[in-house]
Amino acid sequence: MSASREPGGAWAAGGERRGAPPPLRWWIVLFWLVAVTVLLAVIGVFLDRETRLAPFLVVLPALIAGRGSVRQTAVASAWVTVMIAAALLDTADDTVGAVAATVVFALVFNGLSVARAAQRIRSDREIARLRSAAAALQRQLLRPFPLMTDQLIVHGLYQPVEEDSRVGGDVYEVVSSPYGSRVFIADVQGKGLPAISAAFSVLSAFREAAVAEPTLTAVVDALEDAVLRHNSFAAQAGENERFVTALVLGIGPDPEVQAINCGHVAPLLLHSDRNGPVLKGEPCVPLGLDALSPRPRTVEWFTFPRDGTLLLCTDGVTEARDPSGVFYPLEDRTAAWDDVRPGDLPAAVHQDLRRHTAGTPGDDTALLVLRRRPGTGAG
The missing domain is CATH 3.60.40.10 (PPM-type phosphatase domain)
Known part of the structure; x- marks a missing residue:
């Protein structure tokens, strides 16, 4: 007996979570990583501030954590950390201490993004478990x-x-x-x-x-x-x-x-x-x-x-x-x-x-x- 039939059948409510976005595909993750990196680099060239814009990449893992898997968020975090470090090391304007502080900040922020992705996935699994139990209860209550x-x-x-x-x-x-x-x-x-x-x-x-x-x-x-x-x-x-x-x-x-x-x-x-x-x-x-x-x-x-x-x-x-x-x-x-x-x-x-x-x-x-x-x- 299915619990996801349409109105007029067994149940009107679907078995899938209505309104829940589908998981991110890898090509979407990679596209945004490359696209945003290139965009910031181009803007930096025109503004002659390419190294100053690199730390803005740190927001990417946080965005991906809202929809992506832990692995996708970790890959995005690694990409962003490497790009930031490479951009800052390729300049004489910043001291080693400033570069190290920026990289450490990126590592901490990216680590939090990975942890957020893991927490979200655990929460989604718990919701799915509760929904499954509630669906079984509904089948017992309502024919x-x-x-x-x-x-x-x-x-x-x-x-x-x-x-x-x-x-x-x-x-x-x-x-x-x-x-x-x-x-x-x-x-x-x-x-x-x-x-x-x-x-x-x-x-x-x-x-x-x-x-x-x-x-x-x-x-x-x-x-x-x-x-x-x-x-x-x-x-x-x-x-x-x-x-x-x-x-x-x-x-x-x-x-x-x-x-x-x-x-x-x-x-x-x-x-x-x-x-x-x-x-x-x-x-x-x-x-x-x-x-x-x-x-x-x-x-x-x-x-x-x-x-x-x-x-x-x-x-x-x-x-x-x-x-x-x-x-x-x-x-x-x-x-x-x-x-x-x-x-x-x-x-x-x-x-x-x-x-x-x-x-x-x-x-x-x-x-x-x-x-x-x-x-x-x-x-």
């Missing part, structure tokens, strides 16, 4: 798309905003149960390992309760208990308590679908008759905050026609901003996707979202595209 049950085919994407953190606070799951298909999408408050821990708790609780509990309210009660237990453990460990916004759906062969919205982004229906939100009531409180609500969570029903498409997402989509601060108009965009196949819709939304944010999303993004399987009997 790759498409997801299928007896009633549904679900495409989607998951796009973490952090390049080096492949699992954020957004989670999703689709489970086939004796009571129909149960769909879950949630956004855990916060980032980092504590958020991942909370996500694992609530996701595990859903996978168990979705199969065991006959009613959708019982499933959500189990999720509430899981968040409370996690918060209790977090408080003992000195960590912050967290809440979770979530949307839970119960979908069977009938056109009517059950939904409990715990403070989450409402689902959108894409259909030939109309596009737009399907839930009319006010959302319930997020998971972990039920004690603060004056009323219990209740089920809302809506129609999911056989030829319709349901779009579920986290607020990383709806609250994405363009450079001027305008939110992404997801509901307005749906009219342009009538002819897009459900399997291609996640990639279309992802590309449109990147255009809107100028390639700099501000939060994790999770998106589910639900279609009924042919022959399930929904009208």
